[in-house]
Amino acid sequence: MTVTEKKLVCDLESSRVDELESILKPAIELIINHVKETDAGKRDIGPKFDNPKDLYKILNLDSADIFSKAVRDSETPADDILLVFEKILNNSVNTWHTGFMDKLYAGTNPVGILSDLLLSVLNTNSHVFTVSPALTVIERKVAQKYANMFGFDGSAAGGLTFSGGSWSNITSLHMARSILYPETKLEGNTKKFAIFTSVHCHYSVEKAATLSGLGAKNVFKIPVDTHGRMVVEKLDLAVAKSIEDGYTPLYINATAGTTVFGSYDPFEEIAVVAKKYNIWFHIDGSWGGNTIFSATRKHYLKGSHLADSITTNPHKMLGVPTTCSFLLVPNDRIFTQANSLNAPYLFHSALDDDENFDLANGTMGCGRRADALKFYLGWLYYGTKGYQERVDHAYDIGEFFARKISRIPGFKLISDMPPPCLQVCFYYNPLITTRSDLKGEEMTMATRYIATKLHKSGQFLIDYAPNPDDAITGEDNGEFFRVVFNSPVISSDVIEKLVDQLISIGTELN
DSSP: OOTTOOOOOOOTTTTHHHHIIIIIHHHHHHHHHHHHHHHTTOSOSOOOOSSTTHHHHHTTTTOTTTTTSOGGGSSSHHHHHHHHHHHHHHTSOOTTSTTEESSSOOOOOHHHHHHHHHHHHHOOOTTSGGGOHHHHHHHHHHHHHHHHHTTOOSTTOEEEEESSHHHHHHHHHHHHHHHHSTTHHHHOOOSOEEEEEETTOOTHHHHHHHHTTSOGGGEEEEOBOTTSOBOHHHHHHHHHHHHHTTOEEEEEEEEBSOTTTOOBOOHHHHHHHHHHHTOEEEEEETTTGGGGGOTTTGGGGTTGGGOSEEEEOHHHHTOOOSOOEEEEESOTHHHHHHHOOSSTTTOGGGGOOSOOOOGGGGSSOSOOOOTHHHHHHHHHHHHHHHHHHHHHHHHHHHHHHHHHHTTSTTEEEOSOSSOSSSEEEEEEOTTTTTOTTOOHHHHHHHHHHHHHHHHHHTSOEEEEEEOTTHHHHOOOOOEEEEEEOOOTTOOHHHHHHHHHHHHHHHTTOO
16 A cells, blocks of 8 residues: 555444344344233234324434434444334234234244344345355245145246235236247237236236236136136136137136135136137236145145146245245246346247256346245245144134134124135124114224224234125125134134124124
8 A cells, every 4th residue: 555545444334243242132132022922912913003194203204303313323322223123113013913814924933033034144136146056046946846836847847936926926927928929028019918817816917917018908807606716618708709809818817815705716627728729827826825735725726737827925824924925837947038138039048958047037127035045944944744734724713713703693704614715704793683784884884893993902903805796796785804814823712802802892883
């Protein structure tokens, strides 16, 4: 170094080991205590905010100088940042609580936290092998074994992770177009493509059509039967009609576990239609796909091996930390074939026996968090048998609840018996002895009142929804309850308590 050169030093993170000691260890203690108090019944489901803006004040987010005064410059930086950590923890929904039955996921577990911690420590991008060697090979092998469970048993079977089930579905549509009509990679939508799905499908199908430039109006919704399953005869007729109208049938989306009722479409029959018209057959198993782990219920996915692609989310039924979503295929070479920018009109990768270890080359993005690691550590820790136990318990507890309320006046079960998936849908009219015809706006008011009171009690957080069939029939039966049983800590005692609470709050209505 010459006399004129300055030594460049930044002390911003010069004490990172000390900071880890002073921040991370106490934070872990706070987390452990959070779960300990939850399990002991000393922590509830979390506060309910009628006005979201109340949180601005609680979290000091409206402060003019919130980012001007650095916490690290205070006399007690570790204590100060941990106060913020704890405040956020205390003002969030407690998904570890046995009463969290609101959405299609639940709290995670110790191994889940460990996996997220490891990913944060590594803090690498799993786009190329060079910077994520271990994470890359883990994703490839885990995806292969996962794909095998659904009947994709070829040597090249596998998959990739995407940031949620919607992005897995969206990618599947893009891949369908690129593989079946490769010229579209260069020329765009050369045809007027048609997409087919059931009226109970997830909204991501229409979003995929919008994002792909196909247009949501080109998504044809097929009616369902009384069990919420796509009517295949009407699918066949709709495809034939679309061809007469000048469309090119491109993609059929079937659902394994619909969002509202949890229904499974008839995959074997749908596959026949897809093959007949040379249409890409995708299964959206975001919610119900992991029923494949249950020896007694995996028949719900009969015919999954006939699909061209399958979405399935370990972060839902298996308790893996969000997000963790896979798109599985019979031959993972098609990821690079559909998404790589290398000579897109030649598709050499389809003939290449070499495995792709630069995983982002098989996606439409670049930055990738190695979400497969979370599933890998969870599967490794609990084993296939452990995941089967988790899934079976969730099904059993849901059926226990459904059978219990079906015997109580005022409760009207909408779900099949036994329920096809882990949610139970039902109406509850607490005024059954005097107002047996409660429906429409009155039913909606009763449902929302009870759900809100349950939440404010701190003991249960359950969901409600309008009946999707009402939009088809033109009726208004009002909103119903949708309770999701997706955690191994939910016991029959918890169910008894929930039913008692529903009835107790119902007595307040007049």
